[in-house]
Amino acid sequence: MEHLDTALDESCIIEEGSTSTGRMGRRSYDDTKEHKSKNLHAERRRRQKLSDRLLKLRALVPRITNMNKATIIEDAITYIQELQKNVKILQEQLCELEVEASSEVGEINPASKVKVEAAEEMKKSGIQVEVEVTQIDRDKLWVKVIFEKKRGGFTTLMEAMSAFGFEFINTNVTTSKGAMLVSSCVKGIYGEKLAVQQTRELLLQIINGVDQSNSEYC
Amino acid sequence: MEHLDTALDESCIIEEGSTSTGRMGRRSYDDTKEHKSKNLHAERRRRQKLSDRLLKLRALVPRITNMNKATIIEDAITYIQELQKNVKILQEQLCELEVEASSEVGEINPASKVKVEAAEEMKKSGIQVEVEVTQIDRDKLWVKVIFEKKRGGFTTLMEAMSAFGFEFINTNVTTSKGAMLVSSCVKGIYGEKLAVQQTRELLLQIINGVDQSNSEYC
DNA sequence: ATTGACACGTGAAGC
DNA sequence: TGCTTCACGTGTCAA
Numbered sequence: 001m002e003h004l005d006t007a008l009d010e011s012c013i014i015e016e017g018s019t020s021t022g023r024m025g026r027r028s029y030d031d032t033k034e035h036k037s038k039n040l041h042a043e044r045r046r047r048q049k050l051s052d053r054l055l056k057l058r059a060l061v062p063r064i065t066n067m068n069k070a071t072i073i074e075d076a077i078t079y080i081q082e083l084q085k086n087v088k089i090l091q092e093q094l095c096e097l098e099v100e101a102s103s104e105v106g107e108i109n110p111a112s113k114v115k116v117e118a119a120e121e122m123k124k125s126g127i128q129v130e131v132e133v134t135q136i137d138r139d140k141l142w143v144k145v146i147f148e149k150k151r152g153g154f155t156t157l158m159e160a161m162s163a164f165g166f167e168f169i170n171t172n173v174t175t176s177k178g179a180m181l182v183s184s185c186v187k188g189i190y191g192e193k194l195a196v197q198q199t200r201e202l203l204l205q206i207i208n209g210v211d212q213s214n215s216e217y218c
Numbered sequence: 219m220e221h222l223d224t225a226l227d228e229s230c231i232i233e234e235g236s237t238s239t240g241r242m243g244r245r246s247y248d249d250t251k252e253h254k255s256k257n258l259h260a261e262r263r264r265r266q267k268l269s270d271r272l273l274k275l276r277a278l279v280p281r282i283t284n285m286n287k288a289t290i291i292e293d294a295i296t297y298i299q300e301l302q303k304n305v306k307i308l309q310e311q312l313c314e315l316e317v318e319a320s321s322e323v324g325e326i327n328p329a330s331k332v333k334v335e336a337a338e339e340m341k342k343s344g345i346q347v348e349v350e351v352t353q354i355d356r357d358k359l360w361v362k363v364i365f366e367k368k369r370g371g372f373t374t375l376m377e378a379m380s381a382f383g384f385e386f387i388n389t390n391v392t393t394s395k396g397a398m399l400v401s402s403c404v405k406g407i408y409g410e411k412l413a414v415q416q417t418r419e420l421l422l423q424i425i426n427g428v429d430q431s432n433s434e435y436c
Numbered sequence: 437a438t439t440g441a442c443a444c445g446t447g448a449a450g451c
Numbered sequence: 452t453g454c455t456t457c458a459c460g461t462g463t464c465a466a
Binding site: 038039042043046 | 438439440441442
Binding site for chain 2: 046049054057061069070076077079080081083086090091093094154155158163165168169171173174
């Protein structure tokens with residue numbers, strides 16, 4: 001803003017003062033050709049680059065009302081908003097269905113004995129359910145989870161976290177004495193800043209959903 | 219502030235206009251001031267509008283590498299691509315779960331486009347299916363497997379190997395570019411001596427079984 | 437001093 | 452004919 005004012009002001013002054021020399025600089029051709037031609041080329045490239053980007057953007061947006069620059073960006077904005085809304089809705093629907101599916105599986109799955117066994121063995125060994133979330137970057141988290149070893153428990157955890165927009169950089173799973181330890185480096189799939197506490201609660205809910213198939217974690 | 223700018227600008231233009239009539243020496247009609255000033259205002263509005271749109275766009279994109287115009291649009295492009303991919307994946311997962319819920323219980327592994335996508339992406343990245351087995355002790359093997367990332371693929375692998383009498387000391391799973399790398403240290407559950415080549419063939423069979431789940435469309 | 441990015445004013449082209 | 456949009460060359464600032 002200050003740049004704008006200053007620039008305007010200065011250009012104005014220059015215009016005033018240098019009107020005699022002329023803005024086009026008719027007399028100094030060599031000077032203009034030297035140090036302005038570079039700027040000219042650079043500016044040309046910059047414009048072309050920006051135009052290309054705009055073209056790509058236009059190619060990505062399905063609904064375009066007009067070919068204008070501003071309208072292209074506007075359509076892109078509305079499209080992004082639509083996409084974000086869609087993702088949100090889809091995540092919710094997916095979560096609902098997952099809860100239903102997990103509850104059904106929990107009823108039918110004959111692995112309940114395994115789970116009970118695992119829980120007993122885990123308890124006997126003094127291993128506690130544990131969730132630990134540490135921020136290691138702006139959009140990366142390190143996650144450590146200990147819970148009762150159960151058929152499909154790992155898969156459920158992975159899928160639930162994927163549904164909530166996490167991307168797995170690396171995952172390590174170890175099972176011992178009826179417990180399952182999952183330590184993972186995850187990344188927000190949109191590059192958004194991740195909330196540690198929120199993620200922790202989410203994980204707890206997921207684990208509870210894994211342990212007792214009737215709870216909902218939406 | 220805009221008024222200020224405009225005022226400054228206009229005064230400047232007036233200065234320039236008055237001088238330009240004599241400077242250019244061209245056909246300086248009387249409407250030069252009028253026409254130019256109108257075009258100037260319009261152009262100014264256009265630029266400001268475009269800048270505002272760009273600002274809004276920047277506000278919508280979560281991850282911005284740079285404040286440049288071109289990079290803003292570029293980031294918006296990548297963001298849109300991510301969103302599109304996410305919507306696609308979420309829709310497929312949702313579709314999967316719906317099929318799973320509607321179909322009979324007990325049937326697992328509904329194949330979907332996710333696998334095909336993963337296979338394509340994996341192929342495109344030049345990643346090959348790979349199985350490596352190394353003996354690290356009398357009854358311990360180190361196993362490395364690369365195969366197409368697929369829903370439940372890891373679980374299937376684990377369960378199949380468990381069924382064949384392997385105990386998992388430690389397992390590491392990494393997914394990237396449509397491929398899944400599982401490297402694991404396993405132990406014969408009875409302390410038997412393990413045959414490397416036999417284990418390798420077993421793993422290959424398991425992986426083929428994972429891949430072999432047939433396609434169902436939604 | 438050099439480079440990249442920006443806003444500016446202006447001429448030209450399309451409705 | 453006017454109005455709008457675009458690309459251009461340029462001056463200026465910051466790194």
